[in-house]
Amino acid sequence: MAEITIVEIAKRCGVGVSTVSRALNNHTDINPETKKRIMEVIKETGYIPNNSARNLKRTDAKCIAVLVKGITNPFFTPMIEIAEAEAEERKYALVLRHVEAYEDEVDVALELEKEKRLRGIIFMGGSSKHSSHKLKQLNVPVVFATVGSDISEKLSKNSYSTVSVDDKLESRKMTEYLIGLGHKRIAILSEGSDKPSIVKQRLEGYVEALEANGIKVDEKLIRYVDRRIYSMENGYKTTKALIDSGEEFTALYCISDVLAVGALRAFADAGIRVPEDVSVAGFDGQDISRFCVPRLTTLRQPLEDISRETMKLIFNIIDEESGHKHIVFPGELIVGESTAKR
Amino acid sequence: MAEITIVEIAKRCGVGVSTVSRALNNHTDINPETKKRIMEVIKETGYIPNNSARNLKRTDAKCIAVLVKGITNPFFTPMIEIAEAEAEERKYALVLRHVEAYEDEVDVALELEKEKRLRGIIFMGGSSKHSSHKLKQLNVPVVFATVGSDISEKLSKNSYSTVSVDDKLESRKMTEYLIGLGHKRIAILSEGSDKPSIVKQRLEGYVEALEANGIKVDEKLIRYVDRRIYSMENGYKTTKALIDSGEEFTALYCISDVLAVGALRAFADAGIRVPEDVSVAGFDGQDISRFCVPRLTTLRQPLEDISRETMKLIFNIIDEESGHKHIVFPGELIVGESTAKR
DNA sequence: CTGTTAGCGCGTTCAA
DNA sequence: TTGAACGCGCTAACAG
Numbered sequence: 010m011a012e013i014t015i016v017e018i019a020k021r022c023g024v025g026v027s028t029v030s031r032a033l034n035n036h037t038d039i040n041p042e043t044k045k046r047i048m049e050v051i052k053e054t055g056y057i058p059n060n061s062a063r064n065l066k067r068t069d070a071k072c073i074a075v076l077v078k079g080i081t082n083p084f085f086t087p088m089i090e091i092a093e094a095e096a097e098e099r100k101y102a103l104v105l106r107h108v109e110a111y112e113d114e115v116d117v118a119l120e121l122e123k124e125k126r127l128r129g130i131i132f133m134g135g136s137s138k139h140s141s142h143k144l145k146q147l148n149v150p151v152v153f154a155t156v157g158s159d160i161s162e163k164l165s166k167n168s169y170s171t172v173s174v175d176d177k178l179e180s181r182k183m184t185e186y187l188i189g190l191g192h193k194r195i196a197i198l199s200e201g202s203d204k205p206s207i208v209k210q211r212l213e214g215y216v217e218a219l220e221a222n223g224i225k226v227d228e229k230l231i232r233y234v235d236r237r238i239y240s241m242e243n244g245y246k247t248t249k250a251l252i253d254s255g256e257e258f259t260a261l262y263c264i265s266d267v268l269a270v271g272a273l274r275a276f277a278d279a280g281i282r283v284p285e286d287v288s289v290a291g292f293d294g295q296d297i298s299r300f301c302v303p304r305l306t307t308l309r310q311p312l313e314d315i316s317r318e319t320m321k322l323i324f325n326i327i328d329e330e331s332g333h334k335h336i337v338f339p340g341e342l343i344v345g346e347s348t349a350k351r
Numbered sequence: 352m353a354e355i356t357i358v359e360i361a362k363r364c365g366v367g368v369s370t371v372s373r374a375l376n377n378h379t380d381i382n383p384e385t386k387k388r389i390m391e392v393i394k395e396t397g398y399i400p401n402n403s404a405r406n407l408k409r410t411d412a413k414c415i416a417v418l419v420k421g422i423t424n425p426f427f428t429p430m431i432e433i434a435e436a437e438a439e440e441r442k443y444a445l446v447l448r449h450v451e452a453y454e455d456e457v458d459v460a461l462e463l464e465k466e467k468r469l470r471g472i473i474f475m476g477g478s479s480k481h482s483s484h485k486l487k488q489l490n491v492p493v494v495f496a497t498v499g500s501d502i503s504e505k506l507s508k509n510s511y512s513t514v515s516v517d518d519k520l521e522s523r524k525m526t527e528y529l530i531g532l533g534h535k536r537i538a539i540l541s542e543g544s545d546k547p548s549i550v551k552q553r554l555e556g557y558v559e560a561l562e563a564n565g566i567k568v569d570e571k572l573i574r575y576v577d578r579r580i581y582s583m584e585n586g587y588k589t590t591k592a593l594i595d596s597g598e599e600f601t602a603l604y605c606i607s608d609v610l611a612v613g614a615l616r617a618f619a620d621a622g623i624r625v626p627e628d629v630s631v632a633g634f635d636g637q638d639i640s641r642f643c644v645p646r647l648t649t650l651r652q653p654l655e656d657i658s659r660e661t662m663k664l665i666f667n668i669i670d671e672e673s674g675h676k677h678i679v680f681p682g683e684l685i686v687g688e689s690t691a692k693r
Numbered sequence: 694c695t696g697t698t699a700g701c702g703c704g705t706t707c708a709a
Numbered sequence: 710t711t712g713a714a715c716g717c718g719c720t721a722a723c724a725g
Contacts, residue, residue: 014703016702016703026703027703027714030703030704031704033703039710055485057465058702059466059701061402061404061701062403062717063702063703063704065403065404065702066702066716120402123400124401146397274642297639300586358718361696368697370696373694373695376720403719407700407719408720465702
């Protein structure tokens with residue numbers, strides 16, 4: 010089937026291609042009747058403009074890109090929804106792209122910027138360190154959402170924004186809460202990778218809290234899940250291994266709620282009661298933390314606020330009403346039913 | 352900053368643009384040394400080819416699109432992962448696009464087909480009915496994954512494929528399992544929308560099972576969640592309303608696991624024991640069903656098989672080794688801890 | 694093996 | 710208000 014193009018439409022209407030183009034792009038300088046006739050033919054023929062060709066030419070195009078590391082991660086769902094709503098309100102198109110675990114999100118952004126006419130780029134999740142070299146090549150404002158403020162050592166903080174919680178601090182808060190309950194042998198489920206990441210910071214917060222409270226860090230209580238930190242299966246397996254190891258502990262702090270849910274199940278299977286025998290804490294404050302049995306004690310990230318602020322910020326920067334900023338939201342310790350005094 | 356193009360690279364290397372193009376696209380008819388030199392310059396300059404321009408020209412481009420209704424839904428995660436792996440193995444690029452709830456997935460596909468050079472389109476989720484008119488405009492093979500076989504009344508079944516479970520049948524299976532346990536007052540959590548959908552079919556299966564077993568369908572036991580069927584909150588609220596209504600029932604069947612998790616929490620809050628006081632069943636067989644407490648009785652969809660078969664099928668159709676097919680996988684009733692004899 | 698050149702489909706001049 | 714012509718950046722065909 011021969012692809013139908015703008016030329017074909019122009020022919021059928023007996024007008025020039027530019028007139029069709031004008032009709033398509035809601036230009037004002039066109040006779041309403043001509044436009045109406047053209048639109049009718051377009052509908053009849055089912056003609057759809059080729060976006061690649063448009064992107065090639067177009068200069069304006071209000072479009073911002075959201076790059077999500079692991080878009081299938083439910084963690085970002087509420088953030089994405091808000092971002093979409095805010096973009097729509099501003100009449101901006103939103104390109105949502107997921108980034109594979111093995112891909113470099115900045116590379117993807119670079120490519121996207123060439124392909125579309127972007128006005129701004131938002132990164133959700135992903136690495137907390139990036140090469141200043143690459144980052145500099147991005148010609149439009151960049152905001153990191155949920156990723157802390159030390160993205161690049163070399164790059165001036167004036168050249169990018171961040172909106173997030175202070176992961177290390179919040180993690181320390183959670184650990185100190187557990188310590189406050191009287192726990193001394195606190196195990197942690199973290200991630201094995203040694204790439205700099207949010208997760209790394211949470212682990213650091215844990216270590217800091219212990220040390221600040223005169224509790225010796227026991228390597229045997231630090232357990233690393235295999236790759237994915239948003240897998241219940243991983244939480245289950247790693248917790249089971251911890252239990253089977255015979256290591257003594259009275260609390261388990263998981264650096265994600267999803268891991269914690271797996272942990273709860275592992276304890277249930279082992280006949281270990283939560284919180285009577287062991288306390289379990291999560292991190293993130295995802296939906297599941299409010300609906301699992303028992304409810305999880307967790308550290309809620311204000312994702313809605315983060316997302317809303319991110320959008321506001323990027324629009325402000327685009328409109329040059331503001332420079333780059335680094336906004337830190339406080340997390341909220343939510344005490345559920347999964348932790349108790351020792 | 353002046354965008355750097357292929358012409359610029361050609362100049363700097365002292366070669367023609369087509370040579371650069373050849374280097375870029377891994378053509379064989381190019382001197383390895385020339386290629387090496389070009390690639391070096393490309394790296395130095397940070398040049399990135401413009402995808403829009405490429406799409407405009409390229410004729411081959413092995414690319415298939417996956418359109419997911421509600422990509423943030425964890426339900427599709429395992430399917431997407433498999434699809435990506437299979438595509439990579441075949442050296443196909445995979446374009447993943449999420450479709451908003453209010454968008455028509457076929458419209459999005461139409462647009463995408465114009466923009467990229469697609470070889471095939473896969474729909475995951477979404478409506479189970481589509482206008483034959485629009486569907487016909489898609490020039491490449493279309494496969495619906497997880498959506499049953501009656502996509503369009505007018506369209507020949509030879510013009511599209513489906514890979515799914517028989518939602519009505521499996522739903523009936525689950526309902527009959529509950530009936531077999533001795534339950535007669537079986538409530539159901541379904542979706543309110545009256546658009547034809549998978550969910551609708553599950554509700555029909557429930558009704559069929561009751562009627563086939565001489566149990567009168569009680570409208571008061573059919574509860575509709577507000578919009579999203581993958582929201583624990585919705586499951587919780589709707590179950591709570593059901594409990595508060597004082598309606599008597601001994602089992603609750605939720606048409607998604609996520610709803611069921613919310614239901615479990617609602618019962619826990621009401622001091623109603625599962626499964627001693629009431630049985631709870633889900634549908635889908637998502638991860639959470641294996642990790643919640645108690646484990647859910649659910650109807651597992653073989654998502655991995657569905658996804659793998661979908662990919663195999665679409666490649667076969669593209670290679671003209673096969674025509675369109677309608678593959679139905681059996682679901683698997685997984686008996687958890689959430690259901691018991693009445 | 695390489696360079697030149699003709700479009701891909703569209704938006705945007707510019708002149709009418 | 711409209712149409713003709715140009716070129717966005719690239720790939721592919723062709724000629725060398």
